[in-house]
Amino acid sequence: MEKLIIVGAGGLARMIYSWLTGFTDCSWEPIGFISDSLNILDGYNYDLPIISSIQDYYPEVDHVLVMAIADPKSKLAIAEKLEKRGAKFITLIHSTAIIGKNVEIGKGSVICPRAILTCDIQMGSFVMINLCATIGHDVNIGNGCTINSHSDVTGCAKLGTGVFLGSHAVITPNIKVKGFAKIGAGSVVIKQVRADTTVFGVPAKQV
Known part of the structure; x- marks a missing residue:
């Protein structure tokens, strides 16, 4: 089973994780968030950790990513950077x-x-x-x-x-x-x- 990485860990990322079982393809195993704000989940009760900063993250062969950043310029720049490192992004459509x-x-x-x-x-x-x-x-x-x-x-x-x-x-x-x-x-x-x-x-x- 491919392992799912959520790019970002702010409000949108937390919402997407909360809804994950309602997406049409749930064949991935969520393993964590990546965010350059390493303490952004402090005070929240989530069972997924921040596994890396975006800056330091390099995808493994069995990783797939979902984009969970709302600001358009930021998400496009981050997507370009991660794709150059070999990242594979998936599309999520809620049921x-x-x-x-x-x-x-x-x-x-x-x-x-x-x-x-x-x-x-x-x-x-x-x-x-x-x-x-x-x-x-x-x-x-x-x-x-x-x-x-x-x-x-x-x-x-x-x-x-x-x-x-x-x-x-x-x-x-x-x-x-x-x-x-x-x-x-x-x-x-x-x-x-x-x-x-x-x-x-x-x-x-x-x-």
């Missing part, structure tokens, strides 16, 4: 998620409980779709995006590399959000968002 027809999900992605991916969706690598988020038809999601809980990315929207959506954010139909933009929690995006900008509000405006 309560609804996945429609013609949905492409890239490697290293995580689809959390009760997320809905409707149909005809293209999703890059290392994407995280959090609790109860909905992705509409004909949506394109770039590598490294993080879509937080209860967000709604509606039909034909396009998210560039590394876009971050706060919880309950809404991207209206046909809107483009360019690379590494951040959408604040509860915002409603009704026009194109430029790269490397942060927008917030209803309607969302640059801040």
Whole structure:
């Protein structure tokens, strides 16, 4: 049996570990977290240790990794570093998620409980779709995006590399959000968002 390493040990990592038995493929044995914050689990009651810093970790032949870091730039940089060392990332899809027809999900992605991916969706690598988020038809999601809980990315929207959506954010139909933009929690995006900008509000405006 392959041994599962969780990359990160913050809140998202702890949530993913808590849900692990609900993912569609549970053929791995979780053995620990890797994190550069070696004391981050102090005060929590978890039976998995931090086995290494990310900086010092080198994968063994029977190791597979799940990405559990929410910040897009950080997770893409860490994924690149670990893959150069030979790491193999898996995709996790929770059994309560609804996945429609013609949905492409890239490697290293995580689809959390009760997320809905409707149909005809293209999703890059290392994407995280959090609790109860909905992705509409004909949506394109770039590598490294993080879509937080209860967000709604509606039909034909396009998210560039590394876009971050706060919880309950809404991207209206046909809107483009360019690379590494951040959408604040509860915002409603009704026009194109430029790269490397942060927008917030209803309607969302640059801040």
